[in-house]
Amino acid sequence: MVIVSVLIERGTRALDNAFTYLYEGKIELLPYVRVRVPFHGKNLIGFVEKIEKVDENREDIEKRFGFSLIVLNEKNIVDESPILDEKLITLARKISSYYMASFITVLQAMLPPSLSPRSSSLKKPKIAYERIVEPLSLEEEGLTPKQIELMRLLQHGPIAAKRVPSVSALKGCIDKKRCRISLIEVERKKKFEGELEPSYPLLPFQQKAYEDILASDKNVILLQGVTGSGKTEVYLHLSEYFLERGGNVLMLVPEINLTPRMVEYFEHRFGDKVAVLHSELSDGERYDAYRRIRRGDAPIVIGARSAVFAPLPNISLIILDEEHVDSYKQENAPHYHAREVAIWRAEKEKAKLVLGSATPSLESKARALKGVYGYTEMKERVSGKPLPSATIIDMKLPSSRLKDSKKISRPLAIKIKEKLEKKEQCLLLLNRRGYWVGVECATCGHLWICPNCGASLTFHKEDSLLKCHHCGHVELYPSFCPDCHQKNFRRVGYGTERLDEEIKRLFPEAKVARLDSDVASSKKRMEEVLKDFREHKLDILVGTQMIAKGHDFPDVGLSALVDADIGLMIPGYRSAERVFNLVCQMIGRAGRAKIEGEALVQTFNPRFSAIRLGAMQDYETFFREEMRVRKEGGNPPYRYLILLSYLSKHLEKAEEAIIFTKEELEKEQIPFTRYLGPIESFYKEVDGRYRKSLLISGKDMSYLKKRLKEIADSFIKLGITYDIDVDPLDC
Ligand code: ADP
Numbered sequence: 001m002v003i004v005s006v007l008i009e010r011g012t013r014a015l016d017n018a019f020t021y022l023y024e025g026k027i028e029l030l031p032y033v034r035v036r037v038p039f040h041g042k043n044l045i046g047f048v049e050k051i052e053k054v055d056e057n058r059e060d061i062e063k064r065f066g067f068s069l070i071v072l073n074e075k076n077i078v079d080e081s082p083i084l085d086e087k088l089i090t091l092a093r094k095i096s097s098y099y100m101a102s103f104i105t106v107l108q109a110m111l112p113p114s115l116s117p118r119s120s121s122l123k124k125p126k127i128a129y130e131r132i133v134e135p136l137s138l139e140e141e142g143l144t145p146k147q148i149e150l151m152r153l154l155q156h157g158p159i160a161a162k163r164v165p166s167v168s169a170l171k172g173c174i175d176k177k178r179c180r181i182s183l184i185e186v187e188r189k190k191k192f193e194g195e196l197e198p199s200y201p202l203l204p205f206q207q208k209a210y211e212d213i214l215a216s217d218k219n220v221i222l223l224q225g226v227t228g229s230g231k232t233e234v235y236l237h238l239s240e241y242f243l244e245r246g247g248n249v250l251m252l253v254p255e256i257n258l259t260p261r262m263v264e265y266f267e268h269r270f271g272d273k274v275a276v277l278h279s280e281l282s283d284g285e286r287y288d289a290y291r292r293i294r295r296g297d298a299p300i301v302i303g304a305r306s307a308v309f310a311p312l313p314n315i316s317l318i319i320l321d322e323e324h325v326d327s328y329k330q331e332n333a334p335h336y337h338a339r340e341v342a343i344w345r346a347e348k349e350k351a352k353l354v355l356g357s358a359t360p361s362l363e364s365k366a367r368a369l370k371g372v373y374g375y376t377e378m379k380e381r382v383s384g385k386p387l388p389s390a391t392i393i394d395m396k397l398p399s400s401r402l403k404d405s406k407k408i409s410r411p412l413a414i415k416i417k418e419k420l421e422k423k424e425q426c427l428l429l430l431n432r433r434g435y436w437v438g439v440e441c442a443t444c445g446h447l448w449i450c451p452n453c454g455a456s457l458t459f460h461k462e463d464s465l466l467k468c469h470h471c472g473h474v475e476l477y478p479s480f481c482p483d484c485h486q487k488n489f490r491r492v493g494y495g496t497e498r499l500d501e502e503i504k505r506l507f508p509e510a511k512v513a514r515l516d517s518d519v520a521s522s523k524k525r526m527e528e529v530l531k532d533f534r535e536h537k538l539d540i541l542v543g544t545q546m547i548a549k550g551h552d553f554p555d556v557g558l559s560a561l562v563d564a565d566i567g568l569m570i571p572g573y574r575s576a577e578r579v580f581n582l583v584c585q586m587i588g589r590a591g592r593a594k595i596e597g598e599a600l601v602q603t604f605n606p607r608f609s610a611i612r613l614g615a616m617q618d619y620e621t622f623f624r625e626e627m628r629v630r631k632e633g634g635n636p637p638y639r640y641l642i643l644l645s646y647l648s649k650h651l652e653k654a655e656e657a658i659i660f661t662k663e664e665l666e667k668e669q670i671p672f673t674r675y676l677g678p679i680e681s682f683y684k685e686v687d688g689r690y691r692k693s694l695l696i697s698g699k700d701m702s703y704l705k706k707r708l709k710e711i712a713d714s715f716i717k718l719g720i721t722y723d724i725d726v727d728p729l730d731c
Pocket residue numbers: 200201202203206225226227228229230231232233382383552
């Protein structure tokens with residue numbers, strides 16, 4: 001008999017342990033495959049975590065366990081071979097323990113839909129086959145003229161069955177044993193059709209960074225290169241180096257749709273060796289790409305966060321571009337950060353990890369300074385042009401005001417006009433989408449808020465809808481107030497739609513387009529806008545931070561941050577870092593080629609250091625000042641954080657659970673550990689449950705994690721579930 005430990009597909013905390021089954025079947029059962037298992041009257045998908053062959057029979061085993069067990073056979077097996085190798089399993093275990101996430105949710109995050117251990121995966125695409133006709137004998141004796149024609153066609157090799165000109169001739173030839181039909185695997189993949197291009201020779205400062213990285217004895221190296229210093233070219237050269245030596249390369253980018261450039265560069269350099277893991281891939285394409293990568297047929301993989309799990313057999317280089325960007329962290333469970341996972345993966349597989357950024361995260365920079373990571377920098381730009389520094393416009397000054405505009409200052413308007421006359425392009429960034437940000441009744445004060453989560457609703461003029469940016473709830477724009485039946489609405493705030501409209505009104509001669517996630521929900525529309533802007537068919541591009549990310553627009557003479565204060569109002573220990581990054585990113589978009597670029601930042605808080613230092617592109621000073629703030633506040637990178645949340649249908653229950661947990665943990669007297677809570681969650685959960693949280697900060701979290709899990713688990717049977725975010729970014 002074989003004793004099998006099976007993880008059940010439900011990621012809930014209550015089921016987060018292996019269940020025991022027995023196996024007796026005609027074929028051998030391997031670990032790390034999926035199985036269909038009966039579970040409390042349901043048929044579910046499980047993942048075989050462990051098998052143990054024993055000499056005992058069923059009766060003995062059941063006697064030993066003290067309960068009866070279900071026996072599985074070969075019909076329960078889903079996969080012929082393991083869906084993950086030992087290295088990725090080890091990585092999954094590490095993620096599960098560090099992030100305190102159930103093992104099965106980690107596996108589900110790692111695998112493509114067709115291979116994921118969940119029931120829905122069984123309906124997903126399998127290997128695609130094509131029927132082909134293969135010649136067996138070219139003997140023409142006894143064939144009809146049509147059959148001879150077919151056989152002559154087959155002389156050149158097999159052809160697809162669907163392309164055979166005559167079905168009856170084919171049947172005849174099969175009957176006469178001249179040919180047969182067989183199945184071959186086909187790959188769902190768009191072929192790369194462009195031309196391969198040679199690499200640029202590296203400039204001296206790029207060459208130095210390249211050599212530093214290769215020579216470093218550290219696994220992880222921080223590459224700090226100002227915007228426009230040509231980091232991509234360094235990545236390409238490094239990739240070439242490792243590929244030539246038989247290694248595989250993993251290239252991670254924050255959002256693949258916003259970085260078509262990176263994909264283009266890699267495809268033009270390496271052609272079909274590249275597998276791109278796009279979010280737009282169909283499930284079939286994703287499945288095929290996954291298997292192609294695992295077979296070793298695609299030694300280079302480019303993708304966003306989840307590509308960090310790409311099953312490359314022999315990784316020797318991982319590059320994480322824009323390492324400071326938040327989208328590397330997954331918001332929902334297992335809440336992993338791709339940077340952290342990449343560090344573990346590189347360590348385990350003895351690969352080099354390059355973290356690239358113009359404005360590294362405080363965590364990475366601090367580790368580089370301490371010598372934990374290797375470090376190299378590029379301070380020059382390929383264009384030879386200095387980094388433009390930004391002019392700050394103090395919106396409080398009367399002289400800044402433009403009579404007929406709410407958001408555009410006089411100096412900004414003058415600059416735009418000047419650039420348009422010189423036929424240069426402008427980028428205007430406003431980090432808030434929609435038209436008005438809130439709507440309220442001017443008579444009684446009724447506020448339109450989301451019925452699901454309590455966030456205020458944003459008006460979108462385009463489709464005349466009120467939308468919740470938090471949970472996606474949508475409703476019609478009201479015609480009267482439900483409380484007082486009046487029709488006087490007060491509309492507050494200002495989003496990209498309104499900015500777009502205002503710019504068109506102020507500069508009627510300019511061609512203006514908008515890019516934010518509303519526009520980007522159509523990939524085609526987004527690509528069009530980016531292409532038109534790059535080809536200078538547009539003069540002004542208005543948008544959210546999307547327009548500040550990694551693009552390379554050569555004709556941009558002005559980039560402006562329309563309201564730098566938006567980010568400052570978002571609470572959380574990282575708000576200054578975010579604003580600083582945004583200002584730097586924005587400035588980096590200007591003057592990348594021949595044009596001398598200029599940048600403007602509009603703010604009501606010109607003295608705020610994130611804005612002031614961002615405008616001067618003074619990363620080092622910002623780093624020092626912000627590190628001091630973090631130290632005083634007991635925040636990362638000086639302390640680790642864990643955010644525990646309880647979810648319950650009853651607000652008081654969640655709150656009581658937090659208080660109990662806090663008291664229990666305090667009894668442990670763990671040094672340097674602090675507890676903040678119960679924290680009110682700003683939004684209600686979408687499924688109607690309430691959330692209360694506890695923020696824990698500390699130095700050594702290992703014992704705390706263990707104790708925390710015990711306490712949190714004890715609430716499950718009371719109907720209170722929990723969510724743990726290790727190293728949360730927003731709190
Ligand atoms: P970064 O990502 O560091 O901001 P990019 O990688 O976008 O910078 O490079 C900026 C521009 O410089 C790109 O258009 C790129 O093609 C060009 N470039 C980079 N390295 C070289 C080089 N060695 N020779 C010529 N052009 C280069």
